[in-house]
Amino acid sequence: MNDRPTRSRAYADPYLAGVGLGLVLLAAYVVMGRGLGASGAFAATAAGATNAVAPARAAASPFFARYLAAPGPWRDWLLFELAGVAIGGFLSALLAGRLRREVERGPRISRRSRLVLAFAGGSIMGLGAVLARGCTSGLALTGGALLAAGSWLFIGAAFGAAYLVAPLMKRAWR
Amino acid sequence: MSAPLFLSDHAALIAAVVIGIAFGWTLERAGLGSAKKLAGQFYLTDLTVFKVMFSAILTAMLGAFWLGRLGVLDLSRVYVPGTWLAPQLLGGAIFGAGFAIAGLCPGTSCVAAATGRGDGLAAFTGMFTGILVTGLAFAPLQRFYDSTSRGTLTLPEVLHLPYGTVVALLTGIALAGFAGAEWIERRQRAPEPEHARVATLVPEQEPQA
């Protein structure tokens, strides 16, 4: 009994994948003295884009200032790392036969609604990530493994809130 | 070897891409590039998110501890994210709410978008927009953002326990959590009727071998 996607490989064992991910994180600690991240890359891009279009606005934002200082937003480590994430994800899906133009959604929601929800959810996560100074990869994983109190606080708050909101979103998935 | 190596400039950016590729590859292999799979976490049908995340934290935590103890990695020089109680509590809650709505987080939305998922692209763009707007309108948030800072605060310091003890406790909790996750998933899995063994486009769960 093996329900797997047609013509594609089964997903890897989650524990094994988790160990792999942990080793990648450990490699980052060893090689760079820092961990992974994602939201920082978005912030650097936002800072750089704003600076290119409206430098005064960019300079006026204390949040962007950090990314505009040397060596500049376009050489931000996380930006390059996130580019790698896209490449790695693409390659894995390619080799596993999982590349697919699709809008993932449940049977009771339209494509359009799902896309709107994804965008809205993303925006909300953006706000959350700015306030918390990170996201699941940069704060939860990286800081969690290093026993940072703020990271564990974030994990608790994020999972807690997600479980509270999920029932309201049931229609998107079931 | 004296780690962290603290690569700089070009070497650091190359390392960033390589590490990123490994990160993205692993996420996709685990199925975390699929919003449907991720969302299963919050309906307790597919606890892959929990398993992957906490296996990763456990591995990196034990790895960092032992490499530190063996003197291979200078743990005090590894950047530990700081603690800001109020912003991280509120930011975390907001982030979690957004996660439940989008079904993807920043890293996984990148993987989803890169593998053709339109919802991944939408979440990715939404994330960018949210951060952009928040950054532009940041001034009124500044005070809250900087409030309740605790610097680099670790759980051993909070709990007044030695580092190794906290590591052991978290290991135990994580393993118990995994056992619990397996139990929850087993309960959720209804027996498969013969006629329902149809090839599906995206599996709801992966049965353990």
Next chain:
Amino acid sequence: MTPLHRTLAGAAVVLGAFAPFAGSPYRTPPAGIDIRSLATEVANEEDHVTAIELATWIQERKAGLRILDLRTAEEFDEYHLPHSENLPLEALATTRFAPDETLVLLSGGGAHAAQAWVFLRALGNRHVFFLRGGLQEWLDDVMSPTLAADAPPETKARVSALSRYFGGVPHTGTALPEPAAANSVTALRRRGC
């Protein structure tokens, strides 16, 4: 539980169970402030450099030298030392420096730089200094130094040459003339922190 899971769980149990008996994973004290050693450095004046020393380092292209200017972007744009970087105080906590870099902190009057010195040392950076008199000291001692008439000639020559290297205007005696070239520079003198 599959064999794989059993192996992984077993490894976790072993590594986790031995952790409490292994002692501290930190080789060096973590980012806490070892006040005694820092206080010693301050007392022995090992924490700061003079403007002349800094100027010499710049001229000699000292390897790994990074001059971190903590003033605002506007102040930085108006005038800054050659090869210096503008870095706000808040960014100090998250900026990583290589262990072999020599960091020199600089602010308008030196107070912020002195505070930043404590932060960076507490974070574990080894070679950190600050310019005690701040930018004003640079302006006074390098850009328009007063060469005391009774100072040894080699010192006068060295300081004079150093000053000119940076486009400064040395002068002798106690009077402070206001040559046109130094006007924009002297205008920056009376700025705070």
